[in-house]
Amino acid sequence: MSVDIYKINPEFRDIMPQEIIDLEDNATWAGESVEKRGINDLTDKKEILEEHSLCAGCPEAAALRYILAALPTPEETIIVNSTGCTSLMFPHIALHTVHSLFGNQNAVASGIKRVLEWRFPDKVKDVVVLAGDGATVDIGLDYTLQSFFRQEKITTICFDNEVYANTGGQESGSTPKGQVFKMAPKGKAFDKVPMWELAVTSGCQYSVKLTASAPKKVAKVLREAVLIARELGPTYIHLYTPCILEIGLAANEGLWEMKEQDKDRFADFKFVTPEAEAYLKECKKKGLL
Amino acid sequence: MSIKNMTAEKNWSGQTMVSTDYLLFEAPREKHFMTGSEVLKEAMKRCTVDASVSYPITPQSEAAHLIGELWAEGYVGTYFRGENEFGVMSEVAGCAMAGARTVTTTSGPGTLRAMENFPMWSGTRIPVQLILMARGINSPLTIQPDNLEVTFMLETGCMIWYAENVQELFDMSIAAFTVAEMPDVHVPIVTVVDGFFVSHTRESVMLPSDDIALRRYDPYAAPLPPIDSEMPPGRFLRDPFVMKSNYISYATHASWQWEIRSAVERSIPYAKHFLEGLVHTTGDEDAEIVFVACGTASHQAKEANRELTKMGIKTKVVKLRTIRPFPHAELLEATKNAKYIFVPEFNVVGWLDKEVTTSLYGKSDAKIIGRPRVAGGMSMPAEAIIQEVLDNTDVKKGA
Numbered sequence: 001m002s003v004d005i006y007k008i009n010p011e012f013r014d015i016m017p018q019e020i021i022d023l024e025d026n027a028t029w030a031g032e033s034v035e036k037r038g039i040n041d042l043t044d045k046k047e048i049l050e051e052h053s054l055c056a057g058c059p060e061a062a063a064l065r066y067i068l069a070a071l072p073t074p075e076e077t078i079i080v081n082s083t084g085c086t087s088l089m090f091p092h093i094a095l096h097t098v099h100s101l102f103g104n105q106n107a108v109a110s111g112i113k114r115v116l117e118w119r120f121p122d123k124v125k126d127v128v129v130l131a132g133d134g135a136t137v138d139i140g141l142d143y144t145l146q147s148f149f150r151q152e153k154i155t156t157i158c159f160d161n162e163v164y165a166n167t168g169g170q171e172s173g174s175t176p177k178g179q180v181f182k183m184a185p186k187g188k189a190f191d192k193v194p195m196w197e198l199a200v201t202s203g204c205q206y207s208v209k210l211t212a213s214a215p216k217k218v219a220k221v222l223r224e225a226v227l228i229a230r231e232l233g234p235t236y237i238h239l240y241t242p243c244i245l246e247i248g249l250a251a252n253e254g255l256w257e258m259k260e261q262d263k264d265r266f267a268d269f270k271f272v273t274p275e276a277e278a279y280l281k282e283c284k285k286k287g288l289l
Numbered sequence: 290m291s292i293k294n295m296t297a298e299k300n301w302s303g304q305t306m307v308s309t310d311y312l313l314f315e316a317p318r319e320k321h322f323m324t325g326s327e328v329l330k331e332a333m334k335r336c337t338v339d340a341s342v343s344y345p346i347t348p349q350s351e352a353a354h355l356i357g358e359l360w361a362e363g364y365v366g367t368y369f370r371g372e373n374e375f376g377v378m379s380e381v382a383g384c385a386m387a388g389a390r391t392v393t394t395t396s397g398p399g400t401l402r403a404m405e406n407f408p409m410w411s412g413t414r415i416p417v418q419l420i421l422m423a424r425g426i427n428s429p430l431t432i433q434p435d436n437l438e439v440t441f442m443l444e445t446g447c448m449i450w451y452a453e454n455v456q457e458l459f460d461m462s463i464a465a466f467t468v469a470e471m472p473d474v475h476v477p478i479v480t481v482v483d484g485f486f487v488s489h490t491r492e493s494v495m496l497p498s499d500d501i502a503l504r505r506y507d508p509y510a511a512p513l514p515p516i517d518s519e520m521p522p523g524r525f526l527r528d529p530f531v532m533k534s535n536y537i538s539y540a541t542h543a544s545w546q547w548e549i550r551s552a553v554e555r556s557i558p559y560a561k562h563f564l565e566g567l568v569h570t571t572g573d574e575d576a577e578i579v580f581v582a583c584g585t586a587s588h589q590a591k592e593a594n595r596e597l598t599k600m601g602i603k604t605k606v607v608k609l610r611t612i613r614p615f616p617h618a619e620l621l622e623a624t625k626n627a628k629y630i631f632v633p634e635f636n637v638v639g640w641l642d643k644e645v646t647t648s649l650y651g652k653s654d655a656k657i658i659g660r661p662r663v664a665g666g667m668s669m670p671a672e673a674i675i676q677e678v679l680d681n682t683d684v685k686k687g688a
Contacts, residue, residue, distance in 0.1 A: 005521045076518050080383075096516045098386060101409055104379035107371070111383020112516060115340050118366040119388055121291055125518060143379070146372040 003029040003075045006094070022046040023094055030073040039069045039219045048074055050092040054085060057251030059258060060159050060241040063212035064089055067130070067157065070219035072226055072288065077126040078116075080109040082135035085166045085243075086159055103140030105131045106147035109154045117153075126155070126226050133160040133174035137193045141173075148202035151233040155225045158195060158236075161243040169246040176265060181246070196269050199236035205229070205276040209269035211240035213258035220289075227283050228276045235276075240266040290363040295505070300337045302364045304502035309467040313460060313563060316497035325487040328455045328494055329394075329420060330355035332462040335502045339366040339389035342380040344373060346399040347432045348484035349422040353394045374399035378406035378419075385415035388508030388515035390466060393417070396484055397424035397431075400438045404445075410477040411446030411549045414513050416469035416506075417477045419447070420462060422484040423584075423635075425665055433666020434485045436584065439612070440640035446549040448478040448556055449613040450564070451583040455492040458482050461610075464563035466503060472510045474556045476549060481612075483585040483635060553614050560611055567616035570623050572605035573598075577628040578682060579655070581620065581645050583609045586633045586669060593674035600675075602684050609641075617648050627655040629682050633674055637664040656681075 006023050008016055027046040028037045041047075048068050054061045064086070071077050074095055081090045083102035090097045100108045106129055113127040136144050136158040144156060163181055164170040171184035173193040180187050199207040206228045208221050218239065225235035242257045244250070249257055258266075272280070283289045294301045307316070312335060323331070329352045333341075341360065343353035360368035366389065371377035374395055384391045395403060400421060410417055421442070425435035442449060450465060452458040462480050469478040482488060508515035514522075560567060572594045580590035587608035594604045607623040609616060624630055630649075632642040642659030649657065658681050661673040678684065 005519070078387075078516055078518060094522060096514075096518050096522045098383075098516055100379060100382060100413070101405055104375065104382075104406070107376045107379035108383035108386070111340070111342065111380040111385075112387040113383075114367045114369070115384045115387035115389040116517060118292060118339060119517065121293060142372060143376050146376060150369070 003031055006075070019046075019050050023048070027094070029075050037069065037072070039066050039215050042069050048094040049089065050094070052089045052092055054088060055245055055251070057244060057254050058085075059212050059244070059254040060085055060161065061089065062254075063159060063218060063239055063241045064130075066212065066215045066218040067222050068093065070222045071126070071128070072223055073124070073126060076124060077128060078112055080105045080112065080127065080129045082131035082140060083166075084132035084135055084164075085161070086130060086132055088166070103135050104143055105129045105135060105140060106152070106154070106156060107143040110147050110150065110152045113152055113154050124230055126230060128226065129154060129156040131158060133158055133162060134164045134172045137173040137195050145198060145202045148199060148204050148234045148236070151203060153229050153233060155229040155235045155237070157222075158238050159241045160238055161241050161246075162192070163243050163246045165243040165246055192265065196236065196238040200271045204234045204236045204271070205232045205273045206235040207238070207269070207271045208236070209238040209266060211258035211262050211266045213255060213262055223289060224280055227288060228279060231279055232273070232276055292366065300502055300505060301366070304335070304337070304500055306337065306504045307501045309464065309503060309563065312463060312497060312501060312503060316501060318495040318497050320493055321496050322491055322493050323455065324489055324491050325422070325455050325458050325482055326351040326355060326489070328459045329462060330359060331496055331499065332459045333392060334359055334364050334499055335497070336392075336463060336466055337390065337502045337505050338364070338392055339506065340381070340384035340391045341365055341368045342371045342377045342384065342393055343368070344371050344377045344395070344399065346374070346396045348424055348488045349394040349396040349420070352420060352422065352488065356392065356394070374403035375406065378403040378410070381417050382406060382410055382413060382415060385417045386413065386516040388517050390470070390506035391415075391417045392420065394420040394422065396422045397426050397438050401426060401441060404441060407442065407445035407447055407477070412545065414475050414511070414549070414552070415477060416466070416475055418462065418465050418469060419477065419479045421479050421481045422488045423481055424484040431665060434483050435635055435664050435666060436481070436483060437636040437638060437664070439481060440636070440638055442479055443613065443640065446476065446546070446553065447613065448476055448553050448611070449481060450478065450560075450611050451481045451609065452487065453584055453587055453608060454487060455490065456494045458487060459494060459496065461564065463503065466506070468556050468559040468563060470506055471556070471559055472512060474552050474559065475512050476552045481584065486585040557614055560614070564610050566619070567609070567611045568619040568623055569608045569610060570605060571608075573603040574605065575626050576603040576605040577626060578602065578604045578678060578684070579624050579627040579630050580604060580606045580633060580674070581609065581624070581630055581641070582606065582633050583612065583641060584635070586635055589669045589671055590633055590674060592671035593678070596671055596675055597678060602678065604678070612644070615644060615648060620645065620648055621652055624649065624653055624655060627653065630655045630657045631674065631677055632657065632659045633669060634659070634662050635664065635669065637662065
């Protein structure tokens with residue numbers, strides 16, 4: 001619809017919680033001018049993520065704040081989630097979000113996107129999948145890749161913490177080889193699954209691997225991915241958000257860990273199809289980027 | 290084709306939109322001769338369906354193709370083939386969450402592969418219709434008719450209706466959307482037929498003309514807002530109850546589950562109206578020997594009833610048309626004179642026998658006999674039913 005759905009009925013304003021009032025008074029929405037939103041809003045605007053319930057210093061929480069602040073049109077964005085640490089944050093997001101089952105996020109998102117295109121042929125409604133590495137790379141791999149094969153116009157973001165954190169620290173497909181975790185008491189026996197490369201061979205228009213160490217970079221990648229998905233097809237972001245708890249770091253050490261990995265397992269990887277490249281240039285001209 | 294072609298009177302394919310009562314009970318009908326798969330296409334053609342997702346599995350594949358043809362012909366809004374049944378049932382969930390009238394089809398092993406989705410469907414309160422063309426479950430490999438899969442569906446929180454033949458499949462699958470979409474019901478509905486016996490059998494069937502169709506589904510009348518960013522989001526909380534280990538979170542989950550079951554019960558008056566009763570009875574009203582069955586088994590029981598009548602033995606057939614909600618009151622009333630209740634079934638576990646026994650426990654003195662029971666694709670000749678009557682009752686002693 002528009003940002004109007006966040007406007008409070010004046011009759012009820014006096015009984016509304018402050019965070020709901022703040023959403024109307026001081027959050028940033030796309031409205032008419034798409035270019036105005038951005039992570040600079042994090043300093044003084046109302047965020048569309050309320051106080052989260054993750055561990056202190058969790059890089060996942062920081063990454064989600066960057067992503068929500070950078071969405072081009074949050075009031076027309078649906079976020080599909082899966083089970084895991086990220087699902088703890090979803091009730092705190094002021095958008096239409098779905099938690100359905102563990103691993104089916106790209107299938108649910110495909111259905112939602114297809115029907116929104118059918119029901120609202122004159123509107124742009126963005127569908128963004130946001131799930132952990134267990135959901136994306138292991139239990140939901142089939143549905144993730146199949147949505148790429150089908151060229152679904154959705155953005156898929158994997159918050160890779162390289163472990164099943166919410167269930168207590170078990171090895172995942174995304175864990176690096178040799179790492180000792182629960183269920184891998186002798187160390188993981190096979191390599192980290194290169195999901196960002198699978199995204200390319202499976203038909204994504206855009207696939208980027210990075211850490212959440214640099215907020216502006218995360219915001220830029222997110223915006224590019226959402227804009228390309230609107231027009232061309234599936235886009236994929238593989239984002240390192242370490243589980244500081246499971247790798248034995250303190251609450252203030254997440255950023256340091258991500259910076260270390262910027263040079264190692266999460267060294268820059270960026271794939272953009274020529275069509276997407278050309279489209280991004282157009283977006284820049286229009287001031288959308 | 291575009292949704293923009295819709296007017297107040299016509300849907301996007303130009304059909305005049307009519308009430309369910311008109312479509313089911315008042316519109317003039319003509320006789321056709323077609324299979325269950327073909328008649329499902331005719332039903333869906335008249336339902337103003339927004340979305341369908343398909344996957345091949347015998348015996349429902351043809352029905353799924355034909356819904357695809359409806360999409361190609363401009364009757365269905367969006368349609369595609371999913372990757373497997375787990376994916377498909379999640380995709381149709383997404384379609385329904387986004388505000389679509391949605392249908393899909395599956396059979397046997399596909400049902401079990403998709404199983405995690407069905408309680409999610411009811412928990413999400415989406416009025417998806419699943420057409421279940423029942424077949425056997427592996428292993429060993431089978432594609433034969435057998436309705437064992439229904440027992441796995443019983444406690445998913447979905448409504449379950451059971452059609453006996455091609456005509457019932459047509460009428461029920463139209464009524465199913467209407468009842469499932471009632472704002473005070475709004476849960477998924479599974480319309481079951483026995484695979485092959487109904488999906489592949491050509492029968493005469495009376496159909497209204499195809500230039501009329503159901504009115505469009507209104508997602509804004511739903512008890513939960515559709516996921517389309519057109520209404521305020523349902524949740525934005527400082528202190529969400531989900532994932533918390535406390536009394537409120539337990540109580541919330543428990544009450545939600547009760548509410549889903551209550552919603553299924555609230556469908557009863559609507560189902561009574563559109564199905565013209567939750568049970569249909571035939572045969573001798575006062576008979577002490579009663580067959581309780583659903584689907585094809587009830588057809589065979591009616592055949593046995595005709596033969597037994599010729600032998601001078603009075604029997605009655607009670608066909609259950611809804612399994613969830615279970616028609617407790619109607620079953621009790623229909624079996625009040627029974628001394629013997631036979632439950633013929635096409636599966637090895639006797640799930641309907643268990644349902645009937647539980648329902649009548651402490652309320653009926655009749656002896657409940659869960660036979661004959663055939664499985665794995667075996668047919669159920671009327672003789673098998675007759676033999677059970679002769680072996681297990683006192684009719685031979687001059688009843």
